[in-house]
Amino acid sequence: MPSNRAVSYQGPGKVEVQNIDYPEFELKDGPGVNPANVGRKVPHGAIVKTVATNICGSDQHMVRGRTTAPIGLVLGHEITGEVVEVGPDAEFTKVGDLVSVPFNISCGRCRNCKEGKTGICENVNPDQPGSAYGYVDMGGWVGGQAQYVLVPYADWNLLKFPDRDQAMEKILDLAMLTDILPTGFHGCVTAGVRPGSTVYIAGAGPVGLAAAVSAFLLGAAAVIVGDLNKDRLEQARSFGCETVDVSRGEPKDQIEQILGVPEVDCGVDAVGFEARGHGADAGQERPATVLNSLMEITRAGGALGIPGLYVTGDPGAHDEAAKQGSLSIRLGLGWAKSLSFTTGQCPVMRYNYYLMQAILHDRVQIAKAVNAVPIPLERAPQGYEDFDQGAASKFVLDPNGVLGTTG
Numbered sequence: 001m002p003s004n005r006a007v008s009y010q011g012p013g014k015v016e017v018q019n020i021d022y023p024e025f026e027l028k029d030g031p032g033v034n035p036a037n038v039g040r041k042v043p044h045g046a047i048v049k050t051v052a053t054n055i056c057g058s059d060q061h062m063v064r065g066r067t068t069a070p071i072g073l074v075l076g077h078e079i080t081g082e083v084v085e086v087g088p089d090a091e092f093t094k095v096g097d098l099v100s101v102p103f104n105i106s107c108g109r110c111r112n113c114k115e116g117k118t119g120i121c122e123n124v125n126p127d128q129p130g131s132a133y134g135y136v137d138m139g140g141w142v143g144g145q146a147q148y149v150l151v152p153y154a155d156w157n158l159l160k161f162p163d164r165d166q167a168m169e170k171i172l173d174l175a176m177l178t179d180i181l182p183t184g185f186h187g188c189v190t191a192g193v194r195p196g197s198t199v200y201i202a203g204a205g206p207v208g209l210a211a212a213v214s215a216f217l218l219g220a221a222a223v224i225v226g227d228l229n230k231d232r233l234e235q236a237r238s239f240g241c242e243t244v245d246v247s248r249g250e251p252k253d254q255i256e257q258i259l260g261v262p263e264v265d266c267g268v269d270a271v272g273f274e275a276r277g278h279g280a281d282a283g284q285e286r287p288a289t290v291l292n293s294l295m296e297i298t299r300a301g302g303a304l305g306i307p308g309l310y311v312t313g314d315p316g317a318h319d320e321a322a323k324q325g326s327l328s329i330r331l332g333l334g335w336a337k338s339l340s341f342t343t344g345q346c347p348v349m350r351y352n353y354y355l356m357q358a359i360l361h362d363r364v365q366i367a368k369a370v371n372a373v374p375i376p377l378e379r380a381p382q383g384y385e386d387f388d389q390g391a392a393s394k395f396v397l398d399p400n401g402v403l404g405t406t407g
Contacts, residue, residue, distance in 0.1 A: 001022050002147070002148065003022070003147070004019065004020050004021065004022045004023070004122070004146055004147050004148050004261075005018070005019060005020070005146065005147050005377055005378075005399065006018060006019075006020045006075075006143065006145060006146030007073045007074065007075045007076060007143070007145035007146070007217065007377070007380045007397070008020070008031075008072050008073060008075065008311050008358070009062055009063060009069050009070075009071065009072070009073045009075055009115070010071060010072070010288070011065070011071055011230040012063070012064060012316075013065070013067030013199075013320050013388075014063075014064065014381075015063055015075065015380060015381050015384050016381065017377055017380055017381070019086050019255055020074060020142075020146065022148055022196070023047050023142065023148055024185075024188060025041065025042045025043055025045055025047075025134075025149035025150070026040065026041055026042060027039065027040040027140070027141070027142075027150075028037065028041065029072065029073070030074075030140070030142065031070045031072030031073045031074070032069065032070050032072075032073040032136060032140045033123065033139075033140030033142075034127060034139050034140045036126035036129075037125075037126060037139055037140050037141075037182060037279065039376070041090040042087060042091055042093050042150060042152045043087040043088050043090075043152060044152060044153050044155070045087045045090065045150055045151055045152045045153070046083045046085065046086045046090055046093050046150075046151050046154035046158065047083070047084055047085040047142075047146055047148055047149070047150055047151075048079065048081040048082065048083055048084070048149050048150075048151055048158075049081050049082045049084045049100065049146055049147065049400060050079060050080070050081040050093075050144060050146060050148065050149060050169060050397075050399045050400060051080050051081045051082060051098070051171065051400070051402045051403070052079075052080045052081075052172070052175040052374070052397070052398065052402075052403060053076050053078055053079050053080070053144050053145045053146070053330075053396070053397045053399060054076075054078035054175060054176075054178070054179070054180075054394060054395065054397065055078075055145075055380070055383050055384060055387055055394075055395040055396075055397065056078055056179060056180070056206075057079065057141055057205050057206065057272075057309075057387075058074075058077070058078075058135070058309050059075050059076065059122075059134075059145075059384075060132055060387060060388055061074070061272075061273075061274065061311070062136055063075075063388070064274075064316065065169075065313075065315070065316050065386070066274065066311075066314055066315070066316040066317075067136045067137075067311060067313065068136055068137070068167075068274075068315065069135075069136040070080075070122070070136075073134065073136065074142050074143040074145070074146060074221050075134045075143045075145045075198045076132050076133060076134045076143035076144040076145025076146065076149075076173070076397075077103040077132045077133040077134050077135055077143065077144060077178070077179065078103060078144070078176075078179045078180070078292065079100075079101040079103075079133065079144035079151075079178055079180040080099070080100050080101065080151055080171070080174060080177075080178060081098075081099065081101070081149070082096065082097070082098050082099070082177045083095055083096065083099060083154070083158070083359065084148070086154060086404045087140055090154045090155055091155055091156040092155045093155050093158055093160075097160045097186075098160070098161045098162050098164050098167050098168075098259070099158040099159060099161065100116065100153055100158070100159040100161070100174060100175075100177040100178050100356070101133075101144065101149075101157065101158060101159075101178055101181075101350060102131050102157055102178060102179075102182075102348035102349055102352060103130065103133065103178055103179045103345075103348060104118045104119045104121070104130070104132060104240050104345055104346075104347065104348050104349070105121065105124045105125075105131040105132060105133065105138075105139070105141055105153075105157065105364050106118035106119075106121035106124065106131070106150060106156065106157065106193050106259050106349070107121050107123040107124055107152075107153050107156070107174075107391075108121065108122050108153055108154065108155075108156030110122040112129065115311055116347055116349070116350050117140070117347055117395050118349045119344055119345030119346060119347045119348075119396075120344065120345070120348040120350065121224050122287070124139055124141070124152070124325065125137075125138055125139035125215055126139065127139070127216050128279040130344075130345055132345070134199045134315075135148065135261050137313075145304075145377070145380065145397055145399070146399060147377070147399040147400055153322060158307045158322055159177065159347075159352050159353060159356065161171075161174065161350075161356070162360075164220070166360060167360075168359065169265045169369070170359055170399045171366045171403070172367035172374065172396060172403075173359045173364070173365065173366050173372075174356065174394055175367070175372070176210065176240075176351075176361055176366045176367065176370065176372070176394075177348075177352045177355055177356055178360070179216070179348065180207050180210040180366075180370070181210050181213070181355050181364070182207050182308065182322075182346050182348045182350075182351040182352050182355060183207055183210065183211075183307045183346040183348075184208070184209070184210030184211030184212070184214045184268075184270065184306065185210070185211070185214035185217070185218075185267040185346075185350065185351050185355060186209050186307055186346035186347070186350070187201075187207075187269070187270060187305035187306070188211055188214045188218055188220075188268060188344075189212045189214075189218070189305070189351075190303065190304075190305035190342035191266035191267055191268050191302075191303050191304060191305035191342075192212075192265070192266050192302065192303040192340075193219075193220050193265075194218060194219060194220075195218070195219030195221075195264045195336060196219065196220075196221045197215070197218075197220045197221060197264075197266050198220070198221060198224070198259055198264040198265045198266070198268075199212075199215045199220045199221070199222065199223050199224065199254060199263045199264055199265065199266045199268065200224045200225075200226065200244075200251065200264040200266070200267050200268070200294070200297055200298070200324065201215070201223065201224070201267075201270055202226050202251075202267070202268065202269050202270060202271050202290045202293070202294060202308075203226070203227060203269070203270035203271040203290070203308065204225045204226070204227035204228075204229060204232035204233050204235065204236045204243070204392075205226075205227075205232065205270065205271075205289075206370045206394040207269075207270040207308070208225055208227070208270035208271075208397065209225070209232075209235060209236060209305060210233075210234060210366060210369070210370060211268050211270050211307070212225050212239070212368045213364060213366055215238070215266075215268075216239075216240065217358065217363065217364060220266075221286070222242060222243055222258070222259060222264075223240070223241045223242065223243065224242045224243065224255060224258060224264065224278045225229050225241045225242070225243050225244070225245075226243070226244035226245075226246050226251050226254075227243075227245070227246065228245070228246055228276060228282055229390045229392070230245070231310075231390065231391070231392040232392045233245060233372075234392070235271070235392040238369075239368070240367075240371050242258050243266065244258075246276075246278045246279070246282065247278070247279070248279065248280040248292040249278060249279040250278050250279065250293060250295045251278070251293055251297055252293075252296060252298075255281045255297060255336050261298065263297050263298065263299045264297055264298060264299065264343075265299055265302055266298065266302060266303060266305070267294035267295075267298040267302065267303075267304045267305070268305045268306075269290050269291060269294055269304065269305070269306045269307070269308040269310045270305070270307060270308050271281070271290045272290075272308030272309040272310055273287050273289070273308075273309060273310045273311055273322075273325070273327075275287050275288070275289045275290045275308075275313060276289065276336065277289050278293065285318055287317070287322050287327050288327040288328050291306070291327070291329050292329060292330045292333070293406075295330055295333045295334045295337065295339060296333065298337070298339060299337075300337040300339075301337070301338050301339075302340075303339060303340040303341070303342070304334075304339060304340070304342070305342055306341060306342060306343045307346055310325060310327075310343070311325055312324065312325040313325065313364060316363075326351060328374045330370065356360070356406045367394075370393075371394060372393070372396050373393045373394065373395055373396065374393055374396045374397075374398050374404075375396070375397060375405055376397070376398055376401075376402040376405045376406065377397050377398065377399040378389040380397055383395035383397070
């Protein structure tokens with residue numbers, strides 16, 4: 001049986017690459033595994049040999065100690081790989097298929113899945129709707145920053161690439177299909193982006209940059225990205241975005257300089273609950289800042305797409321309310337402007353096939369836009385550290401040496 005190396009959370013600010021068990025078609029007990037899921041049979045699953053698995057900002061929240069993630073949790077929910085084994089109930093998935101794995105784990109059988117709401121599947125997490133690989137409170141499915149990973153409901157969950165050779169030529173782009181590209185696209189769709197729209201995206205991390213790429217794909221006339229990090233803002237400008245440095249003050253004044261008016265048609269929150277303040281408060285954590293500023297700068301009757309992560313438990317928050325996920329949001333302002341809000345996990349399967357086609361037909365160069373940097377699995381701790389320090393990169397782990405990384 002092959003060895004299996006994986007990245008695990010070892011406490012605030014620390015991850016390690018360790019040996020873990022090779023996956024079986026049964027969910028075993030382990031760090032973060034929901035007791036009600038222990039022993040769950042997965043005859044409908046597939047074992048995937050990982051080709052690429054990305055470090056995500058959502059992982060970083062856990063590694064910073066900002067969630068209730070347990071020590072030893074195997075990380076990683078952005079998985080692309082090759083099927084090497086299928087369970088007896090998998091009918092269409094075949095050994096050798098090169099696939100993208102949506103970060104949402106869904107059954108395809110419950111009411112929400114049948115309605116396309118795969119981010120809130122009712123059958124894969126005993127505690128609440130919605131699940132993901134390697135993530136706290138998501139049912140305990142083992143993460144995919146590993147050489148091998150178990151994918152349940154394989155026929156339903158896996159997106160097969162139609163041509164292996166073509167896919168490998170674009171593998172860094174296709175590696176973004178599991179999460180950030182659909183998530184950014186979902187943020188723009190739910191914000192109402194359409195041809196001619198003006199769009200403000202809060203956050204120039206990988207999800208924010210993916211949202212900016214998506215806004216252009218949807219036909220936006222002007223895409224403005226706001227952040228504190230000058231390197232990330234420069235990355236946004238590299239593919240045609242206007243930028244706002246929020247350390248200089250509230251976004252509306254800089255938006256007015258760009259557009260002639262201090263508002264946009266559509267707003268996207270790609271930051272989430274660890275938001276920083278603007279202007280003089282730029283060094284301080286202000287978790288409601290992004291949501292409140294988006295309500296201020298989005299035109300009356302507009303919409304906010306909120307793919308940025310918000311949690312119900314944040315032990316590292318600076319006040320008791322925020323520790324429970326309660327933020328001081330100006331809901332009255334949003335109500336007065338008749339703004340629409342869409343929150344929650346992106347239902348990846350709603351978009352990933354079409355975005356795959358956009359990549360394969362050269363309509364999107366997402367890896368270049370987010371500055372995808374492949375690194376060996378053993379360098380994951382350094383990748384996490386660099387990402388935490390604000391590197392303008394999307395780190396792609398190469399657990400099995402398929403991408404040709406060394407060192």
